[in-house]
Amino acid sequence: MPRGVDVEPASFLADPTPSRLASLVPPTAAPVGGRPRIDSSALVPLTDGRRTPLYLIHPSGGDVLCYVALARAVRDRPVVAVCDPALIGDDRANELTSIQLLAAAYADAIARHAGTGDVVVGGWSMGGTLAHEVAAILAADPAFDAVTPVGVVMIDSTVPDRIRALPGAERREQAAAATLRYLGSLEAFLDVDLRSSDPATAAALTDAGPAGHGDVVSALLARADLSTVDVERKLAVFHRHLEGLGEHTARRFYDAPVLLVRALERAPRNSGIGMGVDDAVDLPDLGWRDRTGDLRRRDVAAHHYSLLDAPAVDAVADLVDGFLDEVAEGGRR
Numbered sequence: 225m226p227r228g229v230d231v232e233p234a235s236f237l238a239d240p241t242p243s244r245l246a247s248l249v250p251p252t253a254a255p256v257g258g259r260p261r262i263d264s265s266a267l268v269p270l271t272d273g274r275r276t277p278l279y280l281i282h283p284s285g286g287d288v289l290c291y292v293a294l295a296r297a298v299r300d301r302p303v304v305a306v307c308d309p310a311l312i313g314d315d316r317a318n319e320l321t322s323i324q325l326l327a328a329a330y331a332d333a334i335a336r337h338a339g340t341g342d343v344v345v346g347g348w349s350m351g352g353t354l355a356h357e358v359a360a361i362l363a364a365d366p367a368f369d370a371v372t373p374v375g376v377v378m379i380d381s382t383v384p385d386r387i388r389a390l391p392g393a394e395r396r397e398q399a400a401a402a403t404l405r406y407l408g409s410l411e412a413f414l415d416v417d418l419r420s421s422d423p424a425t426a427a428a429l430t431d432a433g434p435a436g437h438g439d440v441v442s443a444l445l446a447r448a449d450l451s452t453v454d455v456e457r458k459l460a461v462f463h464r465h466l467e468g469l470g471e472h473t474a475r476r477f478y479d480a481p482v483l484l485v486r487a488l489e490r491a492p493r494n495s496g497i498g499m500g501v502d503d504a505v506d507l508p509d510l511g512w513r514d515r516t517g518d519l520r521r522r523d524v525a526a527h528h529y530s531l532l533d534a535p536a537v538d539a540v541a542d543l544v545d546g547f548l549d550e551v552a553e554g555g556r557r
Contacts, residue, residue: 266314267333268306276343276552277344282351284350285458288306294537304337311458311461323353330358343373348380349382352379356512359477373479379531381512382501384472385473388498403429405462407441414450441459481517484512487523491528
């Protein structure tokens with residue numbers, strides 16, 4: 225079974241930084257057969273197991289540390305996280321400017337990693353949107369006939385139609401708005417105050433221009449005692465993801481069941497600012513009902529940013545385990 229180059233979980237978790245990952249992996253491969261190709265080093269094994277593998281695709285920003293607790297809570301199953309290749313030093317990933325291009329590259333990488341057999345793809349937030357597209361590509365492209373997507377897991381993923389366009393008529397204003405959303409997402413996930421709602425921050429970003437955003441963000445992170453490593457690279461990845469989501473229309477996918485885990489609580493931060501978080505409260509199925517065939521929605525008493533933390537992560541893992549037992553193991557005997 226072809227596996228490319230695997231990064232040992234211990235190596236990754238001991239120093240989970242882009243520079244460490246870059247030191248462990250070879251360069252990215254070139255496109256093959258017209259499809260974008262990334263090296264399998266962007267796939268980070270988190271846990272081992274004997275059953276059908278679960279591939280968890282990064283949320284906006286490209287990092288995969290958010291999946292560590294979930295991977296540990298899932299029972300006896302290989303869990304492999306897919307990070308954005310740009311975070312491990314491959315700047316050619318910046319050419320993957322749309323959700324379709326990203327998903328095509330990830331479908332190819334997952335198929336090569338798995339070799340043959342059944343797979344399940346999933347993700348939290350933007351990761352679920354990418355997983356939906358990846359599964360559709362794996363099911364439709366004859367090049368991937370050896371691999372079968374038997375299920376999709378979407379963890380509080382809002383249909384991308386609800387991602388709002390960046391405000392502002394000029395590129396400088398739009399870039400400032402995107403960086404404010406980046407700060408807001410960090411505030412929500414880490415529960416810190418990075419002054420994303422302070423008019424002075426918006427003014428500083430606009431005055432600095434896109435080339436100076438890294439310095440402004442680094443100063444805010446340092447003030448909160450957070451790492452400033454690779455800030456400009458992380459910002460560029462986030463901007464690329466946000467723009468890709470804003471332009472993406474999810475296709476219809478009817479080839480496998482879809483588990484949609486929905487957060488019941490409203491996020492205390494980063495809600496209603498165009499990221500899709502809590503922007504689909506009027507849609508019980510977060511907009512996916514007409515984009516999927518067998519959609520199974522399950523609710524968890526948590527908000528968007530606490531779903532992958534204790535204690536909610538155990539409830540999410542139980543739902544994922546039950547779903548995969550049915551569609552990947554028990555459902556295909």
